[in-house]
Amino acid sequence: MVSNAFPLDLLSLSGQLRDWAAEEGFSDAAVARLDLSADREHLRDWLARQRHADMQWMAETASLRADPEALRPGTGSVICLRMDYGLDSAEAWPVLRDSRRAYVSRYALGRDYHKLMRKRLARLAERVGAAIAPHGYRVFADSAPVLEKALGRNAGLGWIGKHTLLLSREAGSGFFLGEIFTDLALPSTEAEATPHCGSCQACIDICPTQAIVAPYELDAGRCISYLTIEHRGSIPEPLRPAIGNRIFGCDDCQLVCPWNRYAQRATIPDFAPRHGLEGTELVDLFAWSEDEWEERTAGMALRRAGYSGWLRNIAVALGNAPGESGVIAALRARADHEDPVVREHVQWALGRHLATSE
Known part of the structure; x- marks a missing residue:
């Protein structure tokens, strides 16, 4: 030192x-x-x-x-x-x-x-x-x-x-x-910040999957950010409806937090949204080929999910979208996808829509 x-x-x-x-x-x-x-x-x-x-x-x-x-x-x-x-x-x-548009966590748009x-x-x-x-x-x-x-x-x-x-x-x-x-022995420059959450539990109440199981305790296995980014297998079926249109990450607990009224805009130009991903139609993103996905997500955090994870997540979101003809057609086009996980989630989404149309 x-x-x-x-x-x-x-x-x-x-x-x-x-x-x-x-x-x-x-x-x-x-x-x-x-x-x-x-x-x-x-x-x-x-x-x-x-x-x-x-x-x-x-x-x-x-x-x-x-x-x-x-x-x-x-x-x-x-x-x-x-x-x-x-x-x-x-x-x-x-x-x-x-629910027709894809939600990407705001940190991952650029x-x-x-x-x-x-x-x-x-x-x-x-x-x-x-x-x-x-x-x-x-x-x-x-x-x-x-x-x-x-x-x-x-x-x-x-x-x-x-x-x-x-x-x-x-x-x-x-x-x-x-x-x-x-290895410089620098003195700490500030005292620890005082907590200011008080009795507020807006973040706990809004979590779509109840992943915040207690104040200061997150169950990653229920967290949409984990499920859509880190998790590589099937998303537990009971949690799929709660995912809504969130195809990469989740910001609900942040968006509802009163302190985020003070959130600062990015000063780094590279963090600006790319390719219109701040609100693109789900069916448009689902149509991307792997080559298109590779090209359009170059240099972005979206790569973390992988192409199959991308399709899996969008399939879940399409299952939660209105059962319109374009949604049904997009899902049917991927119904025989070579990846069994993608195929499973497409079939689940189709099943939801076909069940409600009968």
Whole structure:
């Protein structure tokens, strides 16, 4: 670990970090205290309750998540960054309420944030080193087993809400988090943010699949974001009607949160929606060939679901759409799809519509 003898005092460091971060497109920056002992216990309890569904990698990396020094040996400080991607509830709700259109989680409408953020984090880390002292570091943007929300809370970027997301009084929850693990021993720049959820449980009440089983406890196996992105097999049939027209992720718990009236618009042009995906007709997306999908989702987080997952998700949404002739025709065109999971969900959707038409 590098000595904490550096020329900037605490107030200067805090201001400098924010200024440098802003030049890289970040909305806030702070240094976290590293004590994650309470979060370690919460994670253990969550895993013991099997809330991680089939994401076995979360259990396998649990010891690294709660120990920054174990994840990157020599870590003395973690610099936490916030980057707004924009969360406009006035624009999102009309799409969710139109079952003919596809809803894509607002964070995934533009360029995939992972590489973009890592490059900017690395440039910021080099600037910190040039101003303070040469240092060893590693940057993360949802790219390793990091308890990023807990670290962000420890840095004062916000508090963890009942929906388990980090909330900021200035920006709601419409932002990405990134971290610089450095061997510089920097003092934490802010006290932990005070929680401001109070008695509100709007996020719990609105969850379509009741995935928020208790305040601060999410059952991933019921979460639409997990089911439409991470999950690779069949979506449990009882949950399919509740998915509605959400084909990649879910924002309901964020859109209903009172604090997201303060959500900031994206300042990074690359986060702007691509290909009209902020509200395209389901039947149009279902008609994309694999080549079209590869071309149009290049550089986007949508790639995470894979083409078969894309078709599976849209099939479920079409099963929840009005049983119009165009919807029936689109489903019948995929009824004999080579992928058994896609085929199963298409048949389920057709079955819903044919049953109601008899």
